[in-house]
Amino acid sequence: MTEILQLVIYGLVLGSIISLGAIGVSLIFGILRFAHFAHGDLMTLGAYFALVFYGTLELPMPVAFVVALALTAGVAVLLDKLLYRQLRRSSPVILLIASVGVALMVRSVIQMVWGTSNVVYDQGITMPYVVWGLRIKPDWLVILGGVAVLVTAVHIFLQHTTMGKAMRATADNMDLARISGIDTERVVMWTWILGAALAAAAGIFLGMDTRLHPVMGWRMLLPVFAAAILGGIGRPYGAIVGGLIIGFAQEFSTLVLPPSYKTAVAFAIMVIMLVVRPTGLFRGRS
């Protein structure tokens, strides 16, 4: 029983990290109509930005966190202006290919600046709390608290601000949004800001939970896509549910499979979902 509950905790931590990435992928997919393959590498970039301000400049973590989110969002907006916007008139698959190139370029820059070895935010081992035989690392509480705050913020943004409503409308139907007078270019910019900031947060939390590595985000890309598809493309709330399901499934799979095949589980769920119900659990775009 303890073992199961422990897996629930692992799954909750992993799932909430995946959710943050999946919200961005889902919104970008819904609004710009392409699978953003550089999303995982934006996660990595955010994690390393935080390392600069926390590890090197020794600012407090919350400050480093906010600055890293802002910088990653800035990079994404810049990428959109320089590259994605220019390609938007061609077919969305060209954007997808361009984003694969961006993924590799971002990763190369990270390797050039920070090297390829594993890095951690804090040296040394923190003792986990033990509650009813369950081990709980203090970092996990920070991660879960942080995800809860961010998801609430996203909820308020989407439901109660004009831009949030415009974003949901555009994700639903781009043409209808445009003839209703929504400035879709601004919506696109805010989509990048929101998606990239959440990706950076996911990367930082992942770095806190494990360690920093230039391919850490790329390795998360498949679970993140799986979560976005599971939740339904263009459905940010679905992405959260999808992320949690993928997180739990990956951790529970270790009961029967070697842990190295966790990614394969996310993939299997995604493929089954695509075959059975391509619109996702929450009826996103097919």
Add this chain to the structure above:
Amino acid sequence: MELTGLLHYGVFTLTMVGIYGVLALGLNVQWGYTGMLNIGVAAFYAVGAYTTAILTAAPSPDHLGGFGLPFIVGLVGAGVVAGLLALVVGLVTLNLRSDYLAIASIGIAEIVRLVLKNEAWMTNGVRGIAGIDTPLASLVPGYADLGYLVLVGVILALVYWGVQRAFRAPWGRVLRALRENEPAALAAGKNVLAFRVSAFVLGSVIMGLGGALYAHFNGYVSPSDFQPMLATFLVWVMLIAGGSGNNRGALLGALVIWLVWSGTEMLAGLMPEGLGTQASALRVFLVGLLLEIILLTRPQGLLPEKPPRRVDE
């Protein structure tokens, strides 16, 4: 001495261009002809390489086989196994829109990578499989690789001939129709899934052949040879730079991009000692930048696609 070195370098370059040329032709069938996004080229490439390694290497307790079979069996086996993998993947994902195939294909690449790394009974894990013969090594005495280059050239020519035929054939015409306007092709009574799956399988078989050619050239395969993104990415840049949909373009792209890629190696060699990782990252960055510049300025590539001439013209 200098001349021999140059010759060796030339032979090496041309062999790699030939192998990547095969891969680019395979991708052209999938992306250029049919518009299917396969971001998992490395999966089929690696499966082909490992299949031939297991079939042709000398028996070893470290991995499955080897069975010591001749080169040709390894080559055919590589194509068959890569094709079977493609058939399974294709039947499941090809009914979906192209983005989903792209996502599914990185999943396949990731799973293949995990299997190669973890299933040591079959693949010897990270230590890889060694002792793969290079055929025709004794064709030109003293120049072991020259004979193999001839073989790669012959196989490349055969593949080129085959895909070129397919492009002109009614089958290729249907693929282009699917790419341009799927509902119209469907309305014309074409079985969309069957055409897609067959093109996906054909392209993947060709990629498997490319993998086998690489394994026999290198004599050794290990998971680090198939850094999933690097191989896939280079092939994509080659095809897009050369001209998607044009087989000659795919070959030209393989040549040009391979030269650029080895050129960046020299550039990286000029960087100070001890910056090895930085240098290889810089190479990837430059190729990525090249891809974006091509997409922005000349998306049709060096040799754009030309619809085949009608026979009676």
